Amino acid sequence: MSGLRTVSASAGSGKSYDSIMKILLIGDSGVGKSCLLVRFVDDKFNPSFITTIGIDFKIKTVDINGKKIKLQLWDTAGQERFRTITTAYYRGAMGIILVYDVTDERTFANIRQWFKTVNEHANDDAQLLLVGNKSDMETRTVTLEQGETLAKELGIPFVESSAKNDDNVNEIFFTLAKLIQEKIDNDKLAGGTSGKDSSININSGGSGSKSGCC
Amino acid sequence: MDTLVGAESPSLSSSEESLSLHCDILADSLFDEKSLLNFFNEQEQRDFKTSVIRNILHDRNYKTLCTLGMSNFGFVSTPLRKECWFELLSRQLRVSQGSGYTTNKGCTREHRDENQVSLDVQRSFTSVTDEGRKEKLRKLLERIIVKILRRYPKLSYYQGYHDVVSVFVIVFIEGHDYDDECNFLSLSGMTSKSDDNHSNGAAEDKSNGVSSSTTDLYENETTSKIGFDEDKLLRCVEAFTLLYLRDFMMDSLDFPIDQLRLIPEFIKKNSKAFYKKLNLDKIEPFFAISSILTVFSHELKPSENEPDSLIFQIFDFVISSQSMVVPLAMYATLIMEKKDTIIEAYNANIDNFENSVDLVHGVIQQVLVPTRCAEKIWKQILEEVRSNPSREHISKYRGLVNRYSTLLTTASGQLHTSYEVEDVIKLLEKEIALNSKRKTSKAHAKLHKTNTMRTFARLFSSRSFPLICKVSIFVGMLAIFMKLYRDGSIKAMLPTLRIYLKKYQCSSFAGLYRGLNYVWLDPLHELLKNPSLPRWASKVSRSISSSKDSDF
Numbered sequence: 001m002s003g004l005r006t007v008s009a010s011a012g013s014g015k016s017y018d019s020i021m022k023i024l025l026i027g028d029s030g031v032g033k034s035c036l037l038v039r040f041v042d043d044k045f046n047p048s049f050i051t052t053i054g055i056d057f058k059i060k061t062v063d064i065n066g067k068k069i070k071l072q073l074w075d076t077a078g079q080e081r082f083r084t085i086t087t088a089y090y091r092g093a094m095g096i097i098l099v100y101d102v103t104d105e106r107t108f109a110n111i112r113q114w115f116k117t118v119n120e121h122a123n124d125d126a127q128l129l130l131v132g133n134k135s136d137m138e139t140r141t142v143t144l145e146q147g148e149t150l151a152k153e154l155g156i157p158f159v160e161s162s163a164k165n166d167d168n169v170n171e172i173f174f175t176l177a178k179l180i181q182e183k184i185d186n187d188k189l190a191g192g193t194s195g196k197d198s199s200i201n202i203n204s205g206g207s208g209s210k211s212g213c214c
Numbered sequence: 215m216d217t218l219v220g221a222e223s224p225s226l227s228s229s230e231e232s233l234s235l236h237c238d239i240l241a242d243s244l245f246d247e248k249s250l251l252n253f254f255n256e257q258e259q260r261d262f263k264t265s266v267i268r269n270i271l272h273d274r275n276y277k278t279l280c281t282l283g284m285s286n287f288g289f290v291s292t293p294l295r296k297e298c299w300f301e302l303l304s305r306q307l308r309v310s311q312g313s314g315y316t317t318n319k320g321c322t323r324e325h326r327d328e329n330q331v332s333l334d335v336q337r338s339f340t341s342v343t344d345e346g347r348k349e350k351l352r353k354l355l356e357r358i359i360v361k362i363l364r365r366y367p368k369l370s371y372y373q374g375y376h377d378v379v380s381v382f383v384i385v386f387i388e389g390h391d392y393d394d395e396c397n398f399l400s401l402s403g404m405t406s407k408s409d410d411n412h413s414n415g416a417a418e419d420k421s422n423g424v425s426s427s428t429t430d431l432y433e434n435e436t437t438s439k440i441g442f443d444e445d446k447l448l449r450c451v452e453a454f455t456l457l458y459l460r461d462f463m464m465d466s467l468d469f470p471i472d473q474l475r476l477i478p479e480f481i482k483k484n485s486k487a488f489y490k491k492l493n494l495d496k497i498e499p500f501f502a503i504s505s506i507l508t509v510f511s512h513e514l515k516p517s518e519n520e521p522d523s524l525i526f527q528i529f530d531f532v533i534s535s536q537s538m539v540v541p542l543a544m545y546a547t548l549i550m551e552k553k554d555t556i557i558e559a560y561n562a563n564i565d566n567f568e569n570s571v572d573l574v575h576g577v578i579q580q581v582l583v584p585t586r587c588a589e590k591i592w593k594q595i596l597e598e599v600r601s602n603p604s605r606e607h608i609s610k611y612r613g614l615v616n617r618y619s620t621l622l623t624t625a626s627g628q629l630h631t632s633y634e635v636e637d638v639i640k641l642l643e644k645e646i647a648l649n650s651k652r653k654t655s656k657a658h659a660k661l662h663k664t665n666t667m668r669t670f671a672r673l674f675s676s677r678s679f680p681l682i683c684k685v686s687i688f689v690g691m692l693a694i695f696m697k698l699y700r701d702g703s704i705k706a707m708l709p710t711l712r713i714y715l716k717k718y719q720c721s722s723f724a725g726l727y728r729g730l731n732y733v734w735l736d737p738l739h740e741l742l743k744n745p746s747l748p749r750w751a752s753k754v755s756r757s758i759s760s761s762k763d764s765d766f
Contacts, residue, residue: 020566022568029330029334030337048337049337049340050512051333051334051337051373051377052373053503053504053508053512054500054503054504055500056579057579057580070566072567072572072576074572078373079330079373081372081465081467082373082467084467084468085498088498088500088571089575091568091569092569092572093568
């Protein structure tokens, strides 16, 4: 799917990018999803950044291996009740960032639940990444090792970050983008899939109506 | 409107009466856009309106107050606004002394959502620059929310409720000198205590302080108040919560999502082509969720010393018109206002998004975010809604929301209705029951997806099932349909079915499959409730005829 998007985007009327990646940030309320995003997109930090209600959307274009990639970043509300809404946006996400707060064990424990939600609602080929945020805080209750162990168990890469000190924030998004890009390239090399992908993509606009009437 | 003054206050002396009658007539037309008053400059108009409102407040002329709240400038200034909101809201929700809910005030058990509340409160009032004041505003905000939740433990907190309450906090606290710590904090016994513990005011300690002294923190409803009146604030928030926000405070977001679906309907009425263009027949209008849940206070943050801020005027309008349809209509108007820009952005981005859910959300957000700061557009929207107040008759869309919804009961736009708190609690309980029923049936549907269909399919394809039985079932079903057809009840059922199907379609697109039970269950439900078919048929057709003009 993403493979074709790369083609269609560059073939389009002089677009300023080579491809688009849809990335989603999920995790419990207050772990710092919006702060990570704002740090990455606007290079700002505000300790009392506003609550996200429902879903928010930002764009940032980055350069990866000489390719201009437009990152479409979807920030979600953490409160459980918003899951009905936020899961509607999982579809087609190429990258999903699961965030927890290293100073709050509960948010770490809930990662398994989030992982389950991802498996239920996201595309199978979505690239996941586990992030332990607020690594600058001295009141940490979740160790680096615990994070690594969980990541290993879930089979996904892991980073600790601090939106406040701007530690590893860019790395999160760049790592994920690179992983996604690799996947796309691998799929291309494997061949055959692009044909299948294109048919999905062409129909993507209409697929909604299809599911709507049956 | 005309006979009202006399009826309201028969004891008035004749001169006072004529004055208030005067105000009454004035209020009706003077403050709209095209009135004669436009000869005067804005400040003069404001001054005039201020004195009119003072008079009306003095006379406790409720109906005229509503009219004034809906016209230009709203309630003009913060001190007036505070009084007017209290006057209106305490009238709309009556709490009789000695009722169960006043004695229940001291409920001290911690509410399950308090942790979430403190997370959100820590992220409120971000625009306040003075750190000390910000901290105090946050404390007050948290205290009010927690008090409401503990008083009505059945309500669930949602992210965004804190935005709504912060509007009330700003209005009620403004103008009070809360540099004076004692003045501000001695408001309700609790704080002076917690303040002693944290004289350094460290934010991290705050939550600990609250939970350690929870038992007595929230139970003291002190009667004597210095500075501002917290009781009045609490009464207003209580009334607004129960009458206007009830739908949002269930165990899930199903009911607010139902409300959101009115927005596409309003847009469709205005421009069917635009509605189609945005695929609103296929996708859920989730893009509007934050605006609706917070009555725009998430987008338009309230701040002190800005009485003209449009968020206050929006609240003036909502409270005066007693209508939660207003925010929905306003949102639809906003979208319509930006129609051309939206279409342009839609076309430009059509290749940039993975699916139409993302595309429409992305485009609308992209177009609307700059409007957050643009006073002009909001003024325009407000004027439009003012000049055309809730002509959207909610009864047309009855099928889209639950029958206990605020939109059909306590905030339906029916002016001058008031409720006893006990009645609203009953409504709330019924609504909660309906919500949990819906939740379980949804979960059930998820577990046993298309079970019925599969059973039928298996039955009919299985060889062990004798042919004669298959035929007889077929004939039986045919007979039922014939009977219904000849009654004309199938015809009568069609419009309702269409509504249900539409609901189903919307949700199935977003992968929610919510409507599933409703498509088939509800007509059957009706059937079972009224065993005598003719009566049932007439009932259905009656309900149809009322919804016929809705243009579905």
